[in-house]
Amino acid sequence: MSALYRTHRPLDFSQVVGQRHVVQTLRNAIEHDRVAHAYLFAGPRGTGKTSMAKILAKSLNCVNGPTVTPCLVCESCRSIHEATSIDVIEMDAASHRGIDDIREIRDKVALRPAAARFKVYIIDEAHMLTKEASNAVLKTLEEPPDHVVFVLCTTEMQAMLPTIRSRCQRFAFFRPTHSELSEVLSRIAQAEAIDIEPAAVTMVARAAGGSFRDAVSLLDQLRTACSNTITTDDVRALLGTADEDALFGALDLVAAGDAAGALRWVDGLAEQGADLSTVTLGLIGHLRGLFLCQQLGAPPADLALAPEEAERLSEQATRVTPTSVTRLIDLLREVVAEVKQGSDPRLPLELSLVRVCRPQVELSLEALTRRVERLEGGAVAAAPPAPAAPAPAPVQVAEPEPAPPADDEPAPPPAGDGLDRLDQRWEDAVLPEIGHRSPPLRALLASARPVEVQGDAVVIAFPAAKAFDKSGVERPANLATLQAVLTQAAGRDLTVRLVLDEPAEQPAETPAEEPAGAPVSETELFDRIKQEFDAHEVKEPR
Numbered sequence: 001m002s003a004l005y006r007t008h009r010p011l012d013f014s015q016v017v018g019q020r021h022v023v024q025t026l027r028n029a030i031e032h033d034r035v036a037h038a039y040l041f042a043g044p045r046g047t048g049k050t051s052m053a054k055i056l057a058k059s060l061n062c063v064n065g066p067t068v069t070p071c072l073v074c075e076s077c078r079s080i081h082e083a084t085s086i087d088v089i090e091m092d093a094a095s096h097r098g099i100d101d102i103r104e105i106r107d108k109v110a111l112r113p114a115a116a117r118f119k120v121y122i123i124d125e126a127h128m129l130t131k132e133a134s135n136a137v138l139k140t141l142e143e144p145p146d147h148v149v150f151v152l153c154t155t156e157m158q159a160m161l162p163t164i165r166s167r168c169q170r171f172a173f174f175r176p177t178h179s180e181l182s183e184v185l186s187r188i189a190q191a192e193a194i195d196i197e198p199a200a201v202t203m204v205a206r207a208a209g210g211s212f213r214d215a216v217s218l219l220d221q222l223r224t225a226c227s228n229t230i231t232t233d234d235v236r237a238l239l240g241t242a243d244e245d246a247l248f249g250a251l252d253l254v255a256a257g258d259a260a261g262a263l264r265w266v267d268g269l270a271e272q273g274a275d276l277s278t279v280t281l282g283l284i285g286h287l288r289g290l291f292l293c294q295q296l297g298a299p300p301a302d303l304a305l306a307p308e309e310a311e312r313l314s315e316q317a318t319r320v321t322p323t324s325v326t327r328l329i330d331l332l333r334e335v336v337a338e339v340k341q342g343s344d345p346r347l348p349l350e351l352s353l354v355r356v357c358r359p360q361v362e363l364s365l366e367a368l369t370r371r372v373e374r375l376e377g378g379a380v381a382a383a384p385p386a387p388a389a390p391a392p393a394p395v396q397v398a399e400p401e402p403a404p405p406a407d408d409e410p411a412p413p414p415a416g417d418g419l420d421r422l423d424q425r426w427e428d429a430v431l432p433e434i435g436h437r438s439p440p441l442r443a444l445l446a447s448a449r450p451v452e453v454q455g456d457a458v459v460i461a462f463p464a465a466k467a468f469d470k471s472g473v474e475r476p477a478n479l480a481t482l483q484a485v486l487t488q489a490a491g492r493d494l495t496v497r498l499v500l501d502e503p504a505e506q507p508a509e510t511p512a513e514e515p516a517g518a519p520v521s522e523t524e525l526f527d528r529i530k531q532e533f534d535a536h537e538v539k540e541p542r
Contacts (some may be wrong), residue, residue, distance in 0.1 A: 005216040006187050006221075009051050011072050011081065012058070017050060017184055017212075018176045026052070027068045030059050035066070036169045038141050038150040040126075042157035043173025046211030050090075051124045052173075054080055055152040057088045061116040076116055087116035094125040102129070102136040109148050119148050126152040127159035134161045141167045148237065171357055175210030178202065178302060184212060185219055194223050196230040199306070203235045206285075240275030244309065247286040248316060248522070250353070252330065255319045259357035266350050276345040280335050287329050293317040294325065328356045422450045422458065425489050433485050441478045444469045451501070458486055458494050461501035470498050 010016045013023050013395040029035050041049040041055075055070075058077045062070035070077050075223035081203060087108075092102070096164075111121045129137070141150055141164060152168060152235040154160060165394075176184075182205045187197050196219075204222070208215035218238075222230050236243055242250075246269065269279055293299050294317045299310045326505060331352035339345045422430075426449065435442035447466050452459035473479060479496060487494045 003217070004188060004192070004220040004458055005213050008184075008191070008216065010048070012070055013068055016048065016052065016055070019052070019173055022052060022171045022173065023260050026056055026059075030066050033066070035060065035149065037148065039150065039152070040157075040160070040165060040168035040170045041147055041153045041173060041341050042160075042170065043155070044175055044210060046208075046213035046215075047173040047175060048212060049153040049173055050122065050124055050238075053120075053153060054088075056149075056151065057085075057118070057120040057122070060118045060120065061085075061087065065117065085116065087113040087118070088120045088122065090124065092121045092124050093128045097128045097130050097133060099130065099132045099136050102133040105212050106136065106140050109299055110145055112147055117147075118152065121148070122151045122153065124153045125155070126164075127154040127156040131161075138163055138167070145150060146310065176212060178205045181205035181208055181210075185215055187215060188219060192223070194219070194230065195228070196222070197232060200230050200232050200235050203232055205237055207235070207241075212413045240273075240278045241282045242269055242274055242279050244286075247282055247311060249409040250283060251286065251290065251316055251320055254324055254353065254356050255316070255321075257357045259354045259517060261348055262353035262357055264413050266346065266353065276349055277339045279334070280339070280345055281334055284329060284332050284336070287325055287332070287370065290317050290320060290325050291322070291329065294322050315541055324356050328352060331355060422453065422486075422490070427449055430485055430489050433488070434481065437485070438478065438481050441473065441481055444472045444478070445482070448498075450474070451499075456492070456494055457497055459499055461499050464500050467500060470500060474498055 013027055016023050028376060039053075041052060043049060058070040058072070058080050059068055060066050061072040061076045061080065063076060064071055072078075073082070074086065077098055080088050083090060089105075092104075100526075109119070109121075111119075138161075140467075144150065150168075152160075152164070157165070157170070182201050185196075185201050185204060188194070189201070200222075204215055204218050207218060221237060232243075246265070250262065250265055253265060267277070270276060289299060289303050289305075289311065290338050292303070293313055298303055299313050303310075303313075305313065332349075335345055335348040335352055338348050431442060431445060434445060445460075447469065448460050448462050451461040460473075473482065483494065483496045486496065
């Protein structure tokens, strides 16, 4: 038994779904005898590039041709469809990419067709040809014999040599829409007597990612796995995805800031055996629907939602803030990137959900914006009243006096406070954020500490032995990063001043303090000045 995507491959132009611009141009070229010597079909996988090349070969070599309606029953049409024609040569450039393979084509291209009208070379994955092989085919592409037509198919147009692109008529193949994929799936299901629910057809079309071949292959797999009617539950079980209720539930937890509930949600899916990488992609798709709904005011038609799903999505879009949606999309995209490198998706997925539910655990601008939105919406308890008289900012580092007992979960102090709050956030927020942005700068600041806040200026002190670290932080790029993080932490514009901390050392032979008003000799005065200011006497030249 042949695979469905091979059995139901379009046989002529009338059976092609989508790609109208390509179909119309090729039909006109055949009808007006303006067929080019070389074509370049470029587009994503499974969009019909090779099928279109075979239809072109049948139209040119049909016994009734050249014609836009090949008979499909003559020897030429049947052999081309079955890939047995000796005059239609299909070559996979991924496995035949060397210069020797191209030389073989170049040596045989001058020979006339054995039985057909045209000799057609279909080179699939043409971007995989080596540079030498691509250069070898250039002259043949530019001036081939009249009986030869080249069709190059590729998924990476930009990887093709510009000189090859300039010698071909180029056609861009676009991804099919959900409705076009659903049309093909329904037609195949009817032809093969496959009983499948309409909602399951829509789900398969979504999972195909814009590929006809992937959609039909998935339908073929479902036909084998299910003996009865194919339902949406069967599709979810095969794909390992979460259902729509689970995705809605996850975003409800995000809207409520329930980090514990989000962790239990991930744990429940893992216990059910769901593929968490696929669940992550499903969450991204659901978030895209929320994002578009928030920006457009209603779910777009390309989401192919049922009326009740569209209404539910619109309602949820009013409860989840746009900042949370965009932030979670960014975090989940990082999860997908980590999964591609072989990482387990569970921990990154859990971290992403917790970061959005609890923005106070990170210092990013998106998290700060989320916290402000929660404060404006009354989602966080009001902060305790500030003391009547603010404590003066100390000049030197000193042990803080015992503070009165605080509540179990005190709200963060106002953005306009001084050194106390900066001291609190220096280790747990400022330095980690600097380390995220610039690890070398984090290392330079390991021994530094804020010692004073003078209006909008923060004084950062380094030990006397760390003058090299101070000079490294003073570089413009590092200083700008430090200033940006401090401004972000304080919620207002701040400048930075770097100093060396040189505590005064008390000598062992410090004389006892003399009573006030005691006379001091001139020599003793000079000795004290030299000691206090590390000065030395300069004598005027005569």
